[in-house]
Amino acid sequence: MTRLAVPKTYKLYIGGKFPRSESGRVYAVATPGGDFLANAAQASRKDARDAVVAARSAFAGWSRATPYNRGQVLYRIAELLEGRRAQFVEEIVQSEGVSASAAGRQVDEAVDRWVWYAGWADKYAQVAGNANPVSGPYFNISVPEPTGVVAIIAPQSGGSLLGLVSAVAPALVSGNTVVVVADETRPLSAITLGEVLATSDVPGGVVNILTGSPAEMAPWLASHADVNAIDLLGAGDLDWVHLEIDAAETLTRVLQPESGADAAAPSLARILAFTETKTVWHTKGLL
Amino acid sequence: MTSIPVVATQPSTRSRALALIGGEATDANLRRYLHGIPGIDAVGLEQRAAALGTRSIKTSSKKRAIDTIIGLIDLTTLEGADTPGKVRSLVGKALTPDPGDPGCPRVAAVCVYGDMVPYTVEALGSAHAAGRDQGIFVASVATAFPSGRASLAVKLADVADAVAAGADEIDMVIDRGAFLSGRFGQVYDEIVAVKEACRRADGSVAHLKVILETGELNTYDNVRRASWLAILAGGDFIKTSTGKMQPAATLPVTLSMIEVVRDWHRLTGARVGVKPAGGIRTSKDAIKYLVAVAETVGEDWLTPSLFRFGASSLLNDVLMQRQKMRDGHYSGPDYVTID
Numbered sequence: 001m002t003r004l005a006v007p008k009t010y011k012l013y014i015g016g017k018f019p020r021s022e023s024g025r026v027y028a029v030a031t032p033g034g035d036f037l038a039n040a041a042q043a044s045r046k047d048a049r050d051a052v053v054a055a056r057s058a059f060a061g062w063s064r065a066t067p068y069n070r071g072q073v074l075y076r077i078a079e080l081l082e083g084r085r086a087q088f089v090e091e092i093v094q095s096e097g098v099s100a101s102a103a104g105r106q107v108d109e110a111v112d113r114w115v116w117y118a119g120w121a122d123k124y125a126q127v128a129g130n131a132n133p134v135s136g137p138y139f140n141i142s143v144p145e146p147t148g149v150v151a152i153i154a155p156q157s158g159g160s161l162l163g164l165v166s167a168v169a170p171a172l173v174s175g176n177t178v179v180v181v182a183d184e185t186r187p188l189s190a191i192t193l194g195e196v197l198a199t200s201d202v203p204g205g206v207v208n209i210l211t212g213s214p215a216e217m218a219p220w221l222a223s224h225a226d227v228n229a230i231d232l233l234g235a236g237d238l239d240w241v242h243l244e245i246d247a248a249e250t251l252t253r254v255l256q257p258e259s260g261a262d263a264a265a266p267s268l269a270r271i272l273a274f275t276e277t278k279t280v281w282h283t284k285g286l287l
Numbered sequence: 288m289t290s291i292p293v294v295a296t297q298p299s300t301r302s303r304a305l306a307l308i309g310g311e312a313t314d315a316n317l318r319r320y321l322h323g324i325p326g327i328d329a330v331g332l333e334q335r336a337a338a339l340g341t342r343s344i345k346t347s348s349k350k351r352a353i354d355t356i357i358g359l360i361d362l363t364t365l366e367g368a369d370t371p372g373k374v375r376s377l378v379g380k381a382l383t384p385d386p387g388d389p390g391c392p393r394v395a396a397v398c399v400y401g402d403m404v405p406y407t408v409e410a411l412g413s414a415h416a417a418g419r420d421q422g423i424f425v426a427s428v429a430t431a432f433p434s435g436r437a438s439l440a441v442k443l444a445d446v447a448d449a450v451a452a453g454a455d456e457i458d459m460v461i462d463r464g465a466f467l468s469g470r471f472g473q474v475y476d477e478i479v480a481v482k483e484a485c486r487r488a489d490g491s492v493a494h495l496k497v498i499l500e501t502g503e504l505n506t507y508d509n510v511r512r513a514s515w516l517a518i519l520a521g522g523d524f525i526k527t528s529t530g531k532m533q534p535a536a537t538l539p540v541t542l543s544m545i546e547v548v549r550d551w552h553r554l555t556g557a558r559v560g561v562k563p564a565g566g567i568r569t570s571k572d573a574i575k576y577l578v579a580v581a582e583t584v585g586e587d588w589l590t591p592s593l594f595r596f597g598a599s600s601l602l603n604d605v606l607m608q609r610q611k612m613r614d615g616h617y618s619g620p621d622y623v624t625i626d
Contacts, residue, residue, distance in 0.1 A: 225621065225622055226619025226621065
């Protein structure tokens with residue numbers, strides 16, 4: 001007897017849950033050859049709004065976690081990514097049309113990159129912070145702090161998993177929470193990453209993943225007054241100059257689009273892009 | 288909806304109520320009357336409330352709804368940690384909810400504990416309604432709020448004190464213990480006595496809101512009975528909850544109270560207000576209540592003298608929605624005050 005296939009419903013990942021789009025819309029995801037692959041939820045501006053609310057409410061807990069603890073949590077995501085290797089390879093092969101070995105290399109690189117960023121969690125402040133010399137009996141200390149809610153337009157070309165990881169991981173390191181719009185045409189590995197996050201130790205709402213049209217959601221995220229920074233990494237094909245102008249209206253920090261093979265290469269600069277420096281004065285104790 | 292015959296308008300609330308009850312307000316008479324009220328179909332009520340929550344509100348209606356909501360809010364602070372300074376900043380917010388938009392309407396009232404009434408009146412200054420139709424009212428909780436566990440003498444002193452300090456409205460709690468053990472007469476007498484204590488030196492009377500604390504009444508039938516009891520005893524408003532316990536105001540409970548108010552209006556022509564309080568935090572929720580009122584008793588009821596929201600955090604969410612509609616992009620908590 002033949003068995004009926006049980007196809008998976010790809011949904012959004014908002015606030016630690018997997019809702020459908022409030023609009024009820026879905027769109028067909030196809031292989032590069034044009035064959036139907038799956039239906040993915042097409043998020044609307046209201047889903048983006050809900051994701052920002054979820055990210056905002058998760059910010060206090062995630063940013064106050066100790067850097068060491070954050071590093072451990074991020075590292076565990078890498079462990080779970082590794083555990084789901086076969087699933088990621090299969091989805092990448094299907095949706096990107098690459099060979100299994102190329103997909104395997106992409107997953108390996110994504111895992112490695114995640115581990116690399118996890119390591120920075122309790123180290124970046126030592127590098128970016130400083131005890132400033134002052135002419136008086138005071139300490140003057142500068143420390144980097146997370147900026148808040150970061151909206152990200154994930155790369156829309158290149159490796160779908162690697163691009164997403166390269167954009168999300170650095171923002172999480174310092175304690176920001178993230179709303180990410182995934183690769184529109186190849187969203188499967190993004191939603192599977194959501195499943196990895198849901199079963200790891202990351203609190204719900206720290207990462208929120210939206211699938212659908214970046215052109216539709218990016219303007220709302222850029223102009224949203226409760227978004228502190230927007231990474232336009234994969235927005236190169238959009239009218240990103242206007243997004244930047246909208247973002248400036250509500251004092252939102254902007255990272256401009258990148259393209260090419262070395263887009264979003266791992267760097268400390270990507271971590272520090274989403275931090276603010278706090279400088280405090282403190283009296284020296286009586287010696 | 289009840290089969291009670293229409294009674295000609297009586298000169299006083301008391302005689303009208305007694306005519307309905309059919310005798311003095313004794314436990315036995317009240318029980319006969321209140322238990323004679325048809326029961327509530329809980330499934331139907333919840334379904335009706337859920338259906339009211341699915342009405343599609345278009346942009347222009349939403350704009351109007353949001354301004355209406357602001358004008359119906361009793362901006363509330365009822366914390367043990369309240370200070371005159373906190374009350375002053377709350378009054379500031381009541382007067383100018385959105386400092387970035389002078390066109391933003393003011394709230395209906397400020398609701399505080401009795402000892403904070405003098406500071407509230409002082410902070411409001413000329414904006415205090417104090418008997419006029421224009422301006423912001425001062426509401427004070429009283430009668431050993433929120434538990435109501437004190438002797439009648441203490442409760443009445445509490446009320447008289449707040450009224451003397453300048454409160455325009457008194458939010459009293461009923462004795463839920465007495466109600467649940469069937470001592471309806473005691474609850475009735477207490478409301479009547481509190482209403483009397485609301486009388487000012489010049490003969491005018493502070494508005495009385497009767498808090499049923501529906502979260503402790505367990506069933507919709509009890510909520511309906513308590514609503515009737517509070518109205519019979521002369522309450523000007525029936526209010527769902529103290530906000531100090533869960534569940535506080537829910538849409539089905541409030542809907543059942545609005546239905547009582549509607550029935551009372553049909554029966555006697557008199558208008559009684561409804562105030563859901565506690566747990567209404569988003570404009571989306573608040574709009575559902577507006578729809579419930581408009582579709583049950585009619586839009587006439589959407590005025591501060593007949594409908595209020597008891598809320599504190601609701602105002603911020605409504606203001607953010609208002610800013611969103613004005614500016615065309617989503618607003619955030621950084622653009623409204625914290626308290």
